[in-house]
Amino acid sequence: MTRMLASVWALLLGIVLIMLGNGMHFTLMGLRGGIEEFSAAELSIVTSGYFLGFLTGARFTPVLIQRVGHVRVFAALGSFMSAALIAFTLWAEPWSWTVLRIIIGFCMSGIYVVAESWLNNATTNENRGKMLSVYMIAQTLGIIGAQGLLTLGDAANAALFIGASILVSISFAPILLSVQPAPPVQLAKPGNLRNLFTASPLGTIGIFLLGSIYASQSGMGAVFGTEIGLSANQIALFVAMLFGGALLLQVPIGWLSDRLDRRKVICGAAFLGAVSCGLGWLAQSPPDWLFPDPLIPLMGAAFFAGGTTTPLYALLLAYTNDNVPAEEMPAISGGLVFTFGLGAIIGPLGMGFAMDALGPFAFWIVLGGTFAIIALYAFYRMSQRQAVPASETDAYVNLVPTASAVAVEDAANWAAENAEAEEAVG
Template identity: 65%
Template sequence: MINVLSSVWALLVGVVFIMLGNGMHFTLIALRGGIEGFSATELAIVTSGYFVGFLAGATQTPALIRKVGHVRVFAALGSFMSAGLIAFTLLAEPWAWTLLRIMVGFCMSGIYVTAESWLNDAATNENRGKILSAYMVAQTLGIIGAQGLLTLGDAATAALFIGASILVSVSFGPILLTVTPVPAAEVTRSMPLQRLARSAPLGTVGIFLLGNVYATQSGMGAVFGTQIGLSTDQIVLFIAMLFAGALVLQYPVGWLSDRMDRRILIAVTSALAVCFCLGGWAAGENQWFLMGAAFLSGGVTTPLYALLLAYANDSLDPTEMPAAAGGLVLTFGIGAILGPLLTGWAMEHFGPFAFWAYLATTFGMVTTYALYRMTRTEATPVEETDSYIGVLPTASPMVVEAAGAWAAEQGEEGPAS
C-alpha cells in the first residue's frame, strides 16, 4: 500500500486541502445565511446552484482540458474558486450567492475531473482499487476536518470564508509542483437516459434518488441545524457525523455486496436508512440522538451509491460502461439539483424537521423500487457479478468509468475470501 500511495501522495494531500476549503464553505453558507436572515427556500436555491454548476463542470471540463491542458485548467479553476469563496462576504443576497455557488460548483467539478484524470493515469489495473479507495478516504477526511476548522472562527465575519479560500489556494501547490501533465481527458458521450433506464432501471432510479439524498444532507443539513437552534459547534458536529459514518459502513456494505443478491442489500440498507431518518425526526432537539441519526443515515448514503453503481454495472455489457458512466453521473446530478429545492420547500411549509421526513421518504422510495424490481427479474448469480468498490457520489464520469472497468475485471476473478 505504501508503494501505491508514494505515486499519488501529492495529489491526495492536495485533495484533502481542497476538501477542507470546500467542506468549510458548504456549512458556512447555512451558518452565514441564517445570520443574514435567509429563508429555507432561499438557502435551498443557493444550495441547488452548486449542483447546477457541478453538473455543467463535469460535462465541459474535458473540452477545456483538450484545448489548454490539465495544468492551465486546474490552476484557472482553482483561482476562480478561491476568489468566489471570498466574494460571498461582499454581497449577502440570495441571487448573488446562487450565482457564486454555480461558479464554485463548476470550478469544483472541473477540479475533480482534472485531478481524477491524473489519478486514473497514475493507476494500474493492479492498484486501481487501492488508489480509488485512498482517494475516497482523503476526500471524506477533508470534509470531516473542515467542520472542525469552522469552530475556530465566527461565521458572522469574513475570516472563515478567507480561511476556506486560502486552503483551496494552498492545495494546488503540492499537485502542480509534482504531477506531470497527462493526455487530454476523454469522456465518452453519455448514454441517453431512456436507454440507461431500460438497461439498468434500479441503478438509474436509485442513483437519481441518492442524488436527492446526498445534496439534501450535505447542503441542507446545516440549514436544519440552524433552524432548530443548534450552536455552531453542534452544527459542525452534526455535518461531520453525516460523513463520518461512511468511513465505518463502507467496508461491511461492500463485503456483503460481493456475497449476496445486491437488490436485497439495496432494499435492506435503504429501509434501515428510513428507520434512522425517522429516528432523527423523533429525536427532536436531543443532541445525541440527532448525532446518532446523522451518523447512521449519512453513513449509508455513500455505500448505497457505490452499491447502486455496482448493481448497474452488473446489468450492463462492458462495452456500455463508458457511456453509462456519464449517464449515471448526469442522473445523480439532476437528483442533486432537485433534492435541496424540494427539501427547502418542505422545511418552509412544514418546519425544519421536514428535513428528516424528506430523507425518509426518499430512502423509502429506493426500498420500494428495489423490492419491485425483485419481482420483475431473476437475481444475478453472485459469481457473475462485478466487484464492489467505494466511489463517492461526487465522482466524475472518468472515475465512475474506471471503477466500473476495475470492478468488472475483479469480478471475473471472484470475490475475495
C-alpha cells in the first residue's frame, strides 16, 4: 500500500487541491448569490450550467487529448478554470455566472478524464480497487476541507474566489512536474439509452434520478442554507455534512452490497435517504422536546441524505455491471455517465423552481421524493427479475458520482476480473 501511494502521491495531492478550489466555488455560488439577491430559480440555472459543461467535457476531452496530449490539455483546462473562478466577481449576473459555470464544468470533467487516465496507468489490477477507494477519499476530503476554508473569508468580496483560483492553479504543479504521460484515452461511445434500459432498467432510471439528487445537493445546498438564514459558517458545515456522510456510510453499504441482493440494498439506502429528508423538512418547526436546536435535525439530515447518495451511485453501477456481458461494459459505462449527467442538468432546475414556488424547505421535499421513487422502483424490479446470486456478482468499488467514464469503466473491469479470480480460487 505504501509503495502504491508513493507512486501517485503527487496526483492525489493535486486532486485534493483541485477539490479544495472546486468545493469552495460550489458553496460560494449559494453564499454570494444570496448577497446578490439571486432567486433560487436563477441559481438553479447556474448550477445546471456546471453539469452541462461537465457532460460536454466528458464527450470532447478525449478528442482533445488524442490531438495534443494529456499534459497540454491538463494545463489548458487548469488555466481556463482558474481564470473563470476569478471572473465570478467581475460580472455578478445570472447569465454570466451560468457561462462561467459551463466553462468550469467542462474543465473539471476534462481534468477528471486526464487524472483518472494517469491513475489507471500507474496501477495494476491487484491494487486498482484500493487505489480507486483512495482516489474517492482524496476527492471527498478536498470538498469537506473546502468548507473549512470558507470560514476564513467573506463571500461579499473577491478574496475567497481568488483563494479558490490560487488553489486550482497550484494544484497542477505537483502533477505536471512528476506524472509521466499516460497512453492516449480511448473511450467507447456511450451505448444507446434504449439498450442501456433494456440491459438494466433499475440502473438506468436509478442513475438518472441520482444525478438529479447529487447535483441538487451539491449545487443547491448552500442556496437552501442562505434562504433559511443560516450563517456562512453554518452553511459551510451543512455542505460538509452532505459529503462527510459518504466517507462513513460507504463501508457498511459496500459490505452489504457484496452479500445481499443489491436491489434490496439499493432500496434500503434510498429509503434511508428519503427518511433523512423527512428529518430535514421537520427542521423548519421541530418539536422543542425532541430538538431544542433546529440545527441538529438539519445537520443529521444532511449527513444521511448526502451519505447515501455516493454509495447509491456505486451500488447502481455495480448492479448494472452484474447484468451486462463484459464486452458491453465500455459502452454501458459511458451510457451510465451520460445518463447521470442528464439527471444532473435537469435536477437543479426542478429544485430551484420548487423552492421559489413552495419555499426553501421544498429542498427536502424534492430530494425525499426522488429518493422514494428510487426505493419504490427498486422494490418493483425485485418482482420482475431473478436476483443474481451474491457469489456471482462483481465486487463493489467505491466511486464518487463525479467520476469520469475512464474510472467507471476501469472500476467495472477490475470488479469483473476480481470476481472471476475469487471464483477460480473458490
